[in-house]
Amino acid sequence: MTALLRPLLVPVLAVFTALVVGAGVIAAAGASPWDAYTGLFQGAFGSARALSETAVWATPYIFAGLAVSLAFHAGLFNIGAEGQIAVGALTAALFGYGLPRWFGSDLPALVHLPMTLLAGVMGGGLWGALPGWLKARTGAHEVINTIMLNYIAINMVSFLLNGALKDPEPGNVIARTPLIAASAELPTLLERYRVHWGFVLALVLAAGVAFLLRRTTLGFELRAVGSNPDAAAAGGIPVVRTTVIAMALSGGLAGLAGAVEVTALNHRHELGFSAGYGFDAIAVALLGRTHPVGVVLSGLLLGAMRNGATRMQFLTQIPVDVISVIQALILLFVAADVIVRKLYRLRTPGERVALTRGWGA
């Protein structure tokens, strides 16, 4: 086996095992696993439209998976992608419909769109930087604080979307912002398909994160702090600053996921669209072994499953929720790789990695 393929082994076997167990669940529910998985495959890859939709689904997973991965490299567990996506989407939507009003005139897309996306990055980035700063300055654990900030974000967004930022259109009862200006819309890649430039941006940023981590001083500092903060500090790396930057970048990537969903798809922020992305992002990051290429692949896989699930439900009456079960199984087998290694008689690697060190550390 070549060295290039070795890191793929456990994730691929984990996905395979999860699909086998999932087939058991489907059979127990009274449907044919073969039909279900055929439907899933057709729904995800069976046509040009299906491929386009898979890319649309995968885009936020890739952004958010990159966000979680980047934090992991700095030794930080970002459970807050959901909140960061919500805040990023909110600031992007605000700039998307608000900027022309504040300026009193239409803006060229060349100015408006980048500013809108940047607003999303800033919103998510600040939402991520806060727990990073608290961690670095007071030792308050980022896992707790990012969980808390998820719910603070949800409540805050709900307050604003029901109040100050609510779409004033007569008869609107939905908690959502007005539509963004056309100049803030992220265009589609192809005519008649929904796949948009956000997907390309996600791939570019995956390469960007890989470059940052492997080829820049900041990336080195991030990884140094991640593997041993004391040693990094002794080596002259500013741990506080690095921790804050890592969480800001992580939150910024998640915020961009929200901004892209707003500018490319919904063209507004509707309450609740970000629900569940936080944990999905963790699954994507871990399945991708926190490597940018891995994240792209696992983001595509999850996107494909979510996209294909509708057709599967249509054909076999198996609820789309079975995908969540399979996804949990995948994460289970990736996290507890002991099970997979025992099952397939693989050699166990010498070192075991603990990502977090409890609330205190």
Next chain:
Amino acid sequence: MERRRLLFIAAIISVLVGVAAFVGSARVPPLQIIASMLSTTLAVATPLTLGALCGVWCERAGVVNIGIEGTMLTSAFFGWTAATALATFTAAPAGLCLLGGVGAAVVSAMLVGLLLSVLAVTFRVDQIIAGVVVDLFAVGVTGFLNRQMMFEHGGLFGGVAPQSAGVMPHVRIPLLADLPVVGPIFDQQPIAFAGLLLVALTHFVLFFTRFGLRVRAAGEHPRAAATVGIDVRAVRHRSVLIGSAIAGLGGAYFTLESVPSFEPLMTNGRGFIALAAMIFGNWTPLGALGAALLFGSAQALQINLQFFREAIPESLSFLQQSSIVGLLPYVLTMVVLTGVVGRTTAPAADGNPDDGRG
């Protein structure tokens, strides 16, 4: 629980109750509002208390549990399903159906706990990730089964109309329930009372029994515990199972005590508020109860304000929004973690997979 934190909790609850009494005074006598606030607080704090106790049991033994939300969601689902199935397919009286539901809730929660402890203790998987696995599983399994069992073809309730078993009846404690103002506190449903009892029981077991000492030893210094012959793994497994059983009761609150139905994702973050309550209460059962009551009183304020909506002055109308009072638990927990309101100390080996076996 240090005095400063306790005073802080008491002060905020008083302020919230005071706000309710003040705002509603134009419509309802203040004493009646205070009584209603206290009783609502205790009721809505129940799942928070039970969830936080689960956290105390797990983390005192050294196992971080962010799967409380998933544990409660799972048990809410299976509790409701069991009670409804009993009511639909048997002639058992409602009380027995509900009891069966509670049993199913606790057992399902323990199975979820087993998953967590096998991952975290046996396989030494990163405990945060193990918790995420639990939460993802809960969302997936309950969502899947909830939809599947209604399908005409192959579903549990396919083709029949499910019969609701209703909710737990109120239990009045004689004499105490007749007291003015505080009376409604003693007129609650059974799981609410069980929560208070379990707080006392957990406090006693953790701090006054040999088993409790072993649990705390496993959470503070597993190496030392192993050296004196404590089977750290076994202690941790047991603690997680005990805690999860308690969280199962918390899950049963949602579908057997609060409302007689199940909806996907109905725990709606309450498991994470419970986690916050445990931290806020500094990993002690009494502190967890205090924090749960504090967070519960914020929710009670919002619920009570709905009753006299028209009487609320314009400047205070934002208090009716669940998203505003809903912020309180999370903001307070973040403040507490920064060390402003007294120190917060987690068990030393919380989250540490070391069990002294090398």
